[in-house]
Amino acid sequence: MNNNSFLDYYNIQDLNTAIHEALLSVMPQWLAILLEGLAVGLLIIVLYAVLAIILIYMERKVCARFQCRIGPNRVGGKGGLLQVPADVLKILTKEIISLKGSDRFLYNLAPFLVILASIFTFSCLPWNKGAEILRMNIGIFFVLAASSIGVLGILLAGWSSNSKYTIIGAVRSGAMIISYELSIGLTVLTMVLLSGTMDIQNIVMSQDRMWNIFRGHLPAVAAFIVYLIAGNAEANRGPFDLAEAEQELTAGYHTEYSGMHFGFFYLAEYLNLFITSGIAVTLFLGGWMPLHFPGLDGFNAVMDYIPGVIWFVSKTFLVVFLLMWIRWTFPRLRIDQVLTLEWKYLMPLSLLILLIMTVCVVFGITL
């Protein structure tokens, strides 16, 4: 743990403690914690919404570039910066349709489940040193568990809408996400093995000498690729967007949703993309940890001047861009190919990676 001074400089743990103590001096503890909880909750929701707007705008611009277009550039000044806020305003004031023949309760519950799962995982992301919202010693395990709630929402949405397209989309999504969670779990386990901890902050801290993708060299790179493929599938994005499959199932599991209910699915899709990338960054690319190489102390010190949050966000957006690139290039897979890919190739491969990683860690063949 050398030259960590600047990492500590950007640490907001002290600030948190100071605020907490200031509140305690004027009110009882339960009220202070309640107020803090409310503030943090509000912060998450605002951050969530802002990030969604940024991501949607980014996707539109990125895909427009790939497609030799300009993309939004008229609404709200230069570059169409206000295009997505306009969409949000529109969707907020749009009618929410209730269907005859649907299961009302489940139909209304489903979008909230999807967004809930997404917010849970979102709160686990390590933004900076000391700036995590949920911290527990089995953090990464919690992420895996919480993200599984999302598929429940998708299945309920498909089932309760009482439509054939939605049920096909939901069943597809169920089969796919449950399969790919295996690969995600195994690759995450690989990295837990390398870091020796399940606590997300400690996983990041363990990369202060060098990022995991360099430390774990070959098996880590392979695990990174497997994780990206599986994570892409988990986020229901192309070429694994079978659950929506616009050209086949009109809009898949959310065909019958309108207004803000549909907006929730839409937001969750983009945030899941961000979360997938965020977890990938945490596990493989050092989270908020600046780029460090052992021996290059001067270089490491310079890197430390850049705050961790900038490292985290920029690395995450880089991975997001990578996933967008894949989405706008590849055609969609077919359901049997998706399952074949997972069960015949990715799962055995990730087991193998886990094995190799174990051997590497046991014999100390890591960098």
Added chain:
Amino acid sequence: MEVKKKTAIRSMQYDEFKNNDYLEQMVRDLNRDGAGIILGSVDDLINWGRSNSLWSLTFGTSCCAIEFMALGAARYDMARFGFEVTRNSPRQADMIMVLGTITHKMAPVLRRLYDQMAEPKYVVAVGGCTISGGPFRKSYHVVNGIDQIVPVDVYIPGCPPRPEAFYYGMMQLQRKIKVQKFLGGVNRQEKKPKDMDSND
């Protein structure tokens, strides 16, 4: 009486649109009882959002649909103006561009799609066939004008219209939305289903 709401589309001035009388009449009707400042400005904000985020339902029946695809493609790129997304599910669409002839067999389907859409919803009739039956007016199986089936907001004539004409029509729709009233006015264009006979 002076009309207050003169809505311009960015870089296209009010006077550049040729047929404004109808919209001016609409503004006069809406402002007859006066409009509150707060409600009015919230209205403007919402209408700004709505008019700049018109997601259309993909509903191409014939030739005009290909021109609509050209409109979405690189040269004309309608994403620039907020028409980025086309939704295939009527629940999520804001407007239905009727692209091509509507026949007797298709008419109930069109009506049903319109009924399935969430409010507020708009209809744009594109091409001669949808406006009047066009070259197929005398046929035994063609609806002579979709206004017999659904209320139409904007007509875009042509066979098929040029992409520029599409733009003119779609911007005319944007301007129309910008002078509507959301709060204190009518948000629904149709009666609520429970006020009508039970219908899907």
Added chain:
Amino acid sequence: MTVIEKIQKICPEAQVSTSGDTIVTVPSDSLAAVAEALRNDDQEPMDYLRDIVGMDWSEGLGALYYLESSKTYGRVVLKTVARDRDEAWLPSVCHWWRTAEIKEREIYDFFGIRFIGNPDMRRIFLREDWKGYPLRKDYDMDSNPLNMENEENADDTVEYYLKPDGTVEGHRNILFDQKDFVVNIGPQHPSTHGVLRMRTSLDGETISRIDPILGYIHRGIEKMNESLTYPQTLALTDRLDYLSAHQNRHALCMCIEQAMGLEVSRRVQYIRTIMDELQRIDSHLLFYSCLVMDMGGLTPFFYGFREREMILDIFEETTGGRLIQNYNVIGGVQADIHPTFQQKVKEFIKHLRSVIQDYHNIFTGNVIATTRLKGVGILTREQAISLGATGGTGRAAGWANDVRKHHPYALYGEVDFKEVLYTEGDSFARYMVRMDEIMESCHIIEQLIDNIPEGETRLKTKPIIKLPEGNFSASVETSRGEFGVMLESHGDKTPYRLHYRSTGLPLVHAMDTACRGNKIADLIAIGGTMDFVIPDIDR
């Protein structure tokens, strides 16, 4: 022994008429025997049924059968008249040519002729509760007002058979039973390329049956033609298959010119051939765009449209239209080519040759694309011929059916080009046929573009044209198959009957054969590679 002699051997009372096309009239009793003999002939098997044209001669209803041999490319037309106008029936020929299954339904829908032995005698274009038969001459045009009730489709169908006492009776065939999970794909669906509706019965994700429901864009063009003068009928051809606008109109102009005995100038022939080929490139680029989009890859869609816009620019300068050009007229073309036409076409071809590799890089070699297309949706050569699936679909199965090659028209007899043939018959072969044809079309245009001779671009014709009595026909290779014009004239200024051979109808009919046992996602990909345009099917 010629075909006509063969027919006369089987059926001595067959009559031959030679006003216009040579037509052999056989009585309806011996139609089945003649059809079987012609189909199974050794030297010249008439295994491709180009089309069946229903007819209402006021004295009786009947049909014309246009046959072709896939071996010698010889053609023959049979004519038969049903006995009784009110209770009209004819024997079905769907045992020999599967394409008759759907074409006989069309005739039943329009004329009310029942076909004995056809397993599926439902209406095809019109609503099931439609009253009357619109193409009969005595049809009351106001008898079916707009009906806004949702249409209920029956799950079973009628098959007619002949009882020993000579009366016709029907029994029911089940299409979908209670246990089937039937999904409606269409009529409003992003990937059916229009308003096609396919009732698809699924077992999990696997397709067990497809029942195409047509007619959502049936505009009654053939009936309208009967009250339009010949120059007026031209306007509607562009709106059939709007991606083959030039070629469709070319066919009709050729048919009328041939009936009038009009010879167009060499310059017109050159212009028409170049325009046809440009249109083919245009259509195939759109095919590429749409196929890739249907398979979920959105970016290549924009590549296809980028190059397509360049063709549209060329069209626009000369014809004034982008999609629908109304360029060919009887006796020539509407206007001479634009001064920069030749230069722009050459520039475009140069550009296309330089970017076509990008298309292949992003899609053809992609591992997802190849695994989704190869070995999927196979149509064998025999199936393709029997189903009458012409164009790229047939050529992908190894059936050499290019009208340009085997019945040359315009300048196709003089230019050098290769008929692109594949043998696999799967989606990938259908895709590759079209991609290769783009290059062949470029090759054809390059041979012609510098040599356009001087000459008249439009012969003067009278505003009212009267054709001699008789049957005339012409066929061209459009972007997606053989398009035929079948015209019967009674010497008036309007056609007595003007029928178009739809290129897409057999392709839609082939969907059931090609898709069974595949997945829903394959249905979309197969539909994309079949490349049908719905307004051309429904007419």
